[in-house]
Amino acid sequence: MQTPQAVRDDLFRGYQTGTFFDEMFAGEGELRPHYAPLHEELANMLPAEFEERRRLADSAFLLQGITFTVYNDGQGTERLFPFDLVPRILPWHEWDVIERGLSQRVMALNLFLQDVYGPQRILKDRTIPRSLVYSCRHFRREMIGVEVPRGIYTHVAGIDLIRDSRTGDFLVLEDNVRTPSGVSYVLENRLVMTRMFPRAFQVYEVMPVDHYPLELAQILRSLSARPSDPVVVVLTPGIYNSAYFEHSFLARQMGVELVEGRDLIVDGDIVYMKTIRGLTRVDVIYRRLDDEFLDPLAFRSESLLGVPGLMGAYRAGNVALANAIGNGVADDKAIYAYVPEFIRYYLGEEPILKNVETRICSRPDDLAYVLEHLEELVVKAVGESGGYGMLLGPYSTSAMIEDFRKRLVADPRNYIAQPVISLSRVPAYDAPASKMAGRHVDLRPYCLFDGEKVIIVPGGLTRVALKPGSLVVNSSQGGGSKDTWVLRRGSGD
C-alpha cells in the first residue's frame, strides 16, 4: 500500500511552467497562495482516482446531452465539449479589476451603438472614420433612427479576455455583442464541479454563478411595451444549431417558451406565437439567430428560420429584441481598435482593461507594416468569429502566409493584425500522459446590461487549448473548458 507521502505530487510530476505566466505556480514548485488548497487536494490524488472523476464528469455531460454539433463531411455529429476538471481560480482583487473594466467597456459599446444609429456625434467629430463604420459587414442602415426599448443594444455581451504572460495583465481580445454563446457551460460546469470536488468548495468561498438566468429574465421582462405580465420567448434556429443545448437551457432556466421561427407569426406589426389555444401575443424575444436570418422580408429572403414581418413589428415598438439588430458594427474587429477611444469619448475615463495592440489594414501605414511582418503577426478577418479566417504567422507555412498576403492586398478593409500574445497557462489534465501539464487559457465573462448598470456573474467561461502548445481555444478547433472560480474577498488571499 502506498503512503500518502508516496502519492503526493504524482499528478504534478515533472510539471513545467515554461516561459509562460502560470496561474497556479509563480515559479517552478512555487505555488500562488490562492491555489494552495486546490493543489493540496489534487496532489493527494492518484491519477486513477482523478481519471475516475473525469469519467463521471464526462458521462454526466453525455447523459444530459450537453453536446455541440460539428459539421464536417456534411453530416452533423454531436460532440462533448471537452471539460477539464482543474478549475481556474481568480482571487477577488483580480476579478475586481476585470469587473470594473468590463462594465466600463460595455457601457461605452452601448453608447457607441446608440450614437451610430442615432445622432452620429462620433462620426461628425471624426473620432472614427465614417467609411470604416459604414463598411462594416454587420452595420445595418435599417436601424438608423429606430428607437430600441430603454436604449439598450447590448443586453448580453461576451468579452474575450486573455492574460499576457509578459505582464500578467488581462487584455481584451475581442468583443462579442451579437449573440455570444457559452454561458450554459459556465452553469453546467459549476454544477458538475460541486459534485466532483465538494471538499474544495468547503475550503474556498467561490462566488456563485447560477443567478445568471434570473438576471437575464429580469432584463428581458423590463423591455416589454406591455408592462404587466409580458410574454418573453427565446428564439432558436433549432436543434441543428451548434448552441441548441444552450438555447433550451436558458429557456428552461428562465421559465419561458423556446420558439422556432415557424412558431411565430406577425399580424398588424404584432408578433404572436401559435399555441394549441390559438395565437398568443409575444412581447420580448431573446433571439439566438443572426440578424440576417431574422426576417426574410427585411434581410435574407431565403431564410426559413426567421419570421416574416418581424422587423416591422420591432420598428413599430411592438416587440423588443435582445440583443438589438445591428450590434455587429460594435464588435467588428477593426472597430475594436477604437473601443478605448469610445471609453474616453463617451465616458471621459481611461480604459481600465487595455486592448491588444491592433493594426487596421485599411490604413496604408498599417498595411505596409503588416505585409512586412506577416511571420510574426496574427491576422484576422474582421467579420468572422470562432477562430475562422485567421492566420497565425509564427505557426504557418510560407504558402499559407503568401496566401494571406494576396488576400490582404486584395481586400485590406477586411483584415486586422495583432502581435502574437503569449497566453497565460493553467494546469490541465493530459490524459495520454496521466498527469498535469500547462495549457493556454482565455476567459469570456458574460456581461448583462440593464440600461443603468452592467451585471456580470463572477467568472465566466475559461476556454483551454487542450492540444500541447496550441493557442487556439475555440471549441471548433479542439478547445475545451474549465470551471472558473472567483473567490470572495478575503478567501484564498
Place this chain on the structure above:
Amino acid sequence: MLSRIAESLFWMARYMERAEDTARLLDVHYHMLLEHSPQSYQLRWEAIIAISGETDRFFKLYHEANPHNVFEFLGFRDDNPNSVLTCINRVRENARTIRDRISREMWEDINSLYHRLRGFRPETEIAVGPHRFCNEIKFGSFRFHGVTDDTLPHDEGWQFLKAGRSLERAETTAHIVDAEYHQLLTSPSSEADVNNHQWMAVLRSVAAYEIYRREYHGRIEPEKVAELLLLHARHPRSVRFNISTLHTALQAISGSGPGSYATEAERLTGKMHESLLYDRIEDVFARGLHLFLTDLEKTCRVIGEQIARSYFYYAVVA
C-alpha cells in the same frame, strides 16, 4: 402551450409506443417460430413484416423473409422508417426539440436509452437473438412512462402524451388482430394445435396471455382472443381501453364536459368508444371482423389528422 411542443409530445409518445410494439412482436414471434418447420415459419415471417406495414420496402431490400433479416429490418435498419432504432431516434429528436419543456429526468432517461441502444451491434444481436435487444426497448418504454408520470406535471402536455400513446396502441392492436385473423384462418396448414400455439404468441405480443388465462380458463379460441383484444374494459392494450383513454385525454385538452365535444377528433373518438362499449363480439363478427377493423383503423387515422388540424396546424387568420 405552443402547437409545436404539443405536437412533439404527441409524436414522442407515438414513436415510443411504436418501438415497443415492434420489439414485442419481434421477440415473441422469433422465439415461437424457432420451434417450427421452415415452411410454416417462412409464411409467418412475412405476416410480421405485413403487420409492420413495410412489405414493399422489405422485399426491395431482401429476397426472402428469415429470422435474421426480419430482425435486422425491424430492429436496426435506418432506411426502415418504422424500425425500432428509427423510432427511438425520433423519440429522442422530438425530446431534444422540447427539452426545455420536459423534465430533466425524462430527457436523461430517453438520452441514456438512446446511447445504450447505439451500443448494440446488429451482427452480435442477430447472433444471440432479439430477446436482449427487445427487452431493453420494452423496459425502456416502461421507464419512459414511469418517469413521465412521476416528473411531468399532469397538464395538457401530459394529456397529449397520453393521447399519442393510446391512439398508437389502439391502432396497433387492431392491426395485429386483423392481420393475425387473416393469416391464421386462411393459411392452409393451420392445424388446431398449431393455431393454438400461434394465438398464444399473438396474446403474448400484446402482453395479454396471462389475462386470457385468468379470464377465459379454457383453451385458446380466436373469437375470445378477439374479444379480449378489442373489447376488454380493463386490459391496457385492448382497443376499447385505449380509445377510452384517448377520449378522456382529448376531453381534458379541450375542456369539454361529459356528453359534449369541441373538436372533430373528440366526436369521432367518442362515437367509436360508444360502439366498443355497447357492441358484443358476436355483433362484431356478424358485421364481419375485417370490415369492422378496417373501419376502425381508418377512423384512427382520421382522428390523428383531426388532432393535428385542431391543435398543431390550424389555419391562422391573419
